[in-house]
Amino acid sequence: MKSEVLYPGAFPMVRVELEAGENIKAESGAMVASSPTIDIESKMEGGFLGALSRKLLTGEKFFFQTLKAARGPGEVLLAPTVPGEIVIMELDGLNEYMVQKDGFLAGADTVKIESQMQSLSRGLLGGEGFFILKISGKGPLILNSFGAIHKIELRPDQEYIVDNSHLVAWSATTSYHIERAASGWVASFTSGEGFVCRFHGPGVVYIQSRNPGGFGNWIRQFIPVSE
Amino acid sequence: MTPNALCFGSQFPVTGSPCHVEITPSGMRVRLESQPSEPDDGLIPFSNLSVSSGGLHHDQLVVQWSADSDRRTLFLKDPEIIRSFRETAPKDLTGELEEAASKVRKIRRRRRMAWIAAGSLVAALALFMWFGSNVLVDLAVSRIPIEWEKKLGEAAYRDFLAQQTVVKEGQAVAAVSEMTRRLTERISDDPYEFQVTVVRSDVVNAFALPGGYVVVFTGLMKKAENGEEVAGVLSHELNHVLQRHGLERIVKQLGLVAALSIVLGDQQGLIGLTKQVGVELLTLRFGREQETEADVTGVQLLHRANIDSHGMIRFFERLSEQQKEPIEILSTHPMSAARAARLKAEVAALPKQTLEPFTFDWKAVQDSLAGS
Numbered sequence: 310m311k312s313e314v315l316y317p318g319a320f321p322m323v324r325v326e327l328e329a330g331e332n333i334k335a336e337s338g339a340m341v342a343s344s345p346t347i348d349i350e351s352k353m354e355g356g357f358l359g360a361l362s363r364k365l366l367t368g369e370k371f372f373f374q375t376l377k378a379a380r381g382p383g384e385v386l387l388a389p390t391v392p393g394e395i396v397i398m399e400l401d402g403l404n405e406y407m408v409q410k411d412g413f414l415a416g417a418d419t420v421k422i423e424s425q426m427q428s429l430s431r432g433l434l435g436g437e438g439f440f441i442l443k444i445s446g447k448g449p450l451i452l453n454s455f456g457a458i459h460k461i462e463l464r465p466d467q468e469y470i471v472d473n474s475h476l477v478a479w480s481a482t483t484s485y486h487i488e489r490a491a492s493g494w495v496a497s498f499t500s501g502e503g504f505v506c507r508f509h510g511p512g513v514v515y516i517q518s519r520n521p522g523g524f525g526n527w528i529r530q531f532i533p534v535s536e
Numbered sequence: 537m538t539p540n541a542l543c544f545g546s547q548f549p550v551t552g553s554p555c556h557v558e559i560t561p562s563g564m565r566v567r568l569e570s571q572p573s574e575p576d577d578g579l580i581p582f583s584n585l586s587v588s589s590g591g592l593h594h595d596q597l598v599v600q601w602s603a604d605s606d607r608r609t610l611f612l613k614d615p616e617i618i619r620s621f622r623e624t625a626p627k628d629l630t631g632e633l634e635e636a637a638s639k640v641r642k643i644r645r646r647r648r649m650a651w652i653a654a655g656s657l658v659a660a661l662a663l664f665m666w667f668g669s670n671v672l673v674d675l676a677v678s679r680i681p682i683e684w685e686k687k688l689g690e691a692a693y694r695d696f697l698a699q700q701t702v703v704k705e706g707q708a709v710a711a712v713s714e715m716t717r718r719l720t721e722r723i724s725d726d727p728y729e730f731q732v733t734v735v736r737s738d739v740v741n742a743f744a745l746p747g748g749y750v751v752v753f754t755g756l757m758k759k760a761e762n763g764e765e766v767a768g769v770l771s772h773e774l775n776h777v778l779q780r781h782g783l784e785r786i787v788k789q790l791g792l793v794a795a796l797s798i799v800l801g802d803q804q805g806l807i808g809l810t811k812q813v814g815v816e817l818l819t820l821r822f823g824r825e826q827e828t829e830a831d832v833t834g835v836q837l838l839h840r841a842n843i844d845s846h847g848m849i850r851f852f853e854r855l856s857e858q859q860k861e862p863i864e865i866l867s868t869h870p871m872s873a874a875r876a877a878r879l880k881a882e883v884a885a886l887p888k889q890t891l892e893p894f895t896f897d898w899k900a901v902q903d904s905l906a907g908s
Contacts (some may be wrong), residue, residue: 403554407592429844462550465600465609481592482542484612511544511609513551516724527731 310417312449314395315386315534321387321395322449323415334422335387335415343376344383347519350375357394373422389414389453393517396458397449402447404512405481409441410522413457417448443481452478463510471506474520480512540567540617544609544713557612559620559896562601567609582625589636594643597621597633646823677780677785682727682747685783689747693731696751703734703754707904712752714844715767718894719774722840728777732770740855744773746782754905762837763901771841772817772834779833781826831875835882845883849876 310333311326322341325333329346337351351374376385389395400406400420407425416422425443441520444450452458454477461469463483473487508514511526542552543566558565580601588613590598597612608679612618622630703709716732728748738755747753750773752766761767776782822830838845853876 359827392764401539401554403539464550465544465607479592479596482544482552482590482593484590484592500705511550511552511611 311448312397314397314453317393317394319392320388322386323395323397324384324386325376325415325451326384327376327382329378329381332375332377332418333384333385333415333451334375334418334420336389337374339389339414340374340376341385341386341388343385344378346378346381346383347385348377348379352440354455354509375418387415390532391453391455391521393454393455393456393519394458395451396460396515398450398452400447400450403446405443406450406478407441407481408444408478409453409476412452412515413442413444414453415451417446417450419446419448420444420450421446424465426458444478444492451514452512454515454517455524456517459516461508461516462516463512463514465506465511467499467510469508469510469514471508471514472520473504473506474522475516477507477515477517479508479514482510483512483514484509537567540612540614541566542611543568544611545603547606547694548620552611555610557614557617558612560626561624564621569896582629585625585629587624587633588707589628589640597636607789633741655823655828673784673787677783680783680787682848685780686728686747688786689745689749689782691884692745692752693747693749694747697733701736703736707896707901708734708754708757710765710893711898711901712757712770714751714765714894714896715763715770716774718843718892719767719771719837722794722837723774723778726778730774730777742769742773744776746777746780746781746786748777750774750777758905759855762847762898763896764844764847767843767894768834768838768851771837771843772830772848775833775837776822776826776831779826779829781822781830784826785822804816824899828875828878831879832882835879836886839883839886840891842889843894845886846890849879849883852876 310328310331310339311354313324315322315324327333327347339348343349395414398406412424421444423445424440426440458477461471463469472490479485485506487504488507490503537556539556541555541557546551546553554569556569558568559569560579563579564585566578568578580603584601584602588598588600588701590596591613599610599612601608612621622633626634630867663892701709712734713805716797717729720730721823728890730748730750731754732750734757735751735753737753738793739753740755741760742752742756752770757766760769831844833847835845840849
């Protein structure tokens with residue numbers, strides 16, 4: 310499996326080349342085009358209950374689609390719904406990543422996806438909901454973001470503060486706790502940040518340069534109200 | 537030799553170097569994948585190590601030591617390795633480890649407690665909303681001025697009528713007006729000016745909106761055998777308004793949605809679902825208690841207006857008996873045996889009345905609706 314990002318920037322696409330018999334899983338609806346040798350199957354990752362819990366709890370799609378090079382090698386073009394960058398990572402089998410629910414685009418068949426419950430404070434205040442995806446295993450993992458994707462590298466015990474709605478993915482060796490953006494409650498909210506996540510290294514944190522919720526609020530004022 | 541841990545240091549990649557860790561009686565042997573032959577065969581004596589827990593869920597064993605003027609940090613997750621570390625390492629080191637482990641357990645317990653507390657809070661709130669909130673709802677409703685209620689009802693009423701064929705004149709309208717007049721004359725301190733509109737539709741139903749806006753469908757009038765039956769349904773609907781049942785529903789529903797959104801924040805999946813189910817269930821119909829209340833007060837109103845109270849009972853009973861296709865009014869007002877019995881008992885308990893028949897000829901009213 311070889312993958313490459315086409316048209317990097319706001320509207321990218323990924324080309325994945327599959328050997329005969331290889332398959333990848335992708336977010337359902339992510340396939341744009343493919344060679345005729347590729348079969349699409351929808352698959353409930355983690356069984357019915359796993360899929361159901363993922364759907365209900367993370368809001369992630371019920372089915373993932375599996376793209377299989379059943380009748381010989383071929384290529385697949387994949388794209389996310391929202392404008393924003395795509396990043397391809399290689400999982401080494403040891404590093405695990407937590408991915409917020411809209412961040413997953415595709416992954417090799419050897420990549421394992423589970424939904425995981427967050428702690429109450431992280432779930433309530435973290436901005437990614439109570440459930441996030443935990444991605445482990447070995448092989449390529451393709452993530453997408455809203456806006457550009459930025460990688461923050463943390464050395465052991467190094468700290469960094471991220472606004473909670475800009476998170477895309479972070480490695481499981483990092484830890485974070487949620488705190489108010491400013492020292493006072495009022496100042497926290499009037500600063501427009503509310504809560505932030507203080508990350509503690511080592512590991513990497515991927516953030517997106519735009520906040521989907523903020524964008525939604527901004528665009529709402531331009532949508533005509535139907536009578 | 538498959539790697540089983542991640543090693544961090546200033547010269548290593550930021551996501552850590554995969555390495556193989558082995559516990560020996562004298563220390564920990566770390567073999568980096570990238571440089572297989574470390575000096576001393578990678579053995580680090582226990583005395584050089586310090587341990588803690590780390591990672592997102594505090595479930596990883598973090599071992600730190602100094603090497604080559606650099607601080608190395610190792611993240612271990614493999615339960616086998618962690619166990620053998622605990623068994624082999626000297627007491628002073630495992631003491632630290634146990635401390636770290638008990639800290640993790642405490643965090644987990646606290647987290648579980650927080651979830652249980654939050655869960656019970658939500659459950660308690662939901663229970664309160666369903667069962668215990670009537671007092672609060674009544675209180676809230678009593679504080680809403682009739683004027684507001686009228687505005688609310690009127691908006692919905694106009695919206696609804698705009699899409700319907702309203703019967704503006706004729707015998708049917710005259711008959712319904714007479715029933716309305718007879719009934720409303722007998723309401724003491726009536727703050728509403730009831731507006732009853734006849735709408736051309738085969739739907740066998742009638743409904744009331746907050747503020748005194750009532751709709752009677754011609755389908756209902758065609759099914760009724762006499763004016764008393766329609767008057768019975770009308771009386772029931774008028775009493776939904778008088779008891780402010782619509783407003784109670786709205787307040788209850790708003791309260792529930794508000795509470796849910798507050799408690800759950802703006803989490804997409806779960807709430808979307810709960811909210812939808814909750815709202816749909818609540819908007820579908822009046823509560824059973826409200827129906828009973830409207831039944832009882834409706835029968836009393838009929839009695840005061842000297843209209844035969846058996847009309848309504850007969851109407852529902854007949855409809856349930858001959859029901860072939862689903863009839864809308866029965867889906868919202870099912871005529872259970874219990875309801876019929878209660879209504880009959882209610883009627884029987886009332887003092888004897890002198891019936892005053894309506895002035896219209898019901899057959900002629902129905903004929904005027906025929907062919908439409």
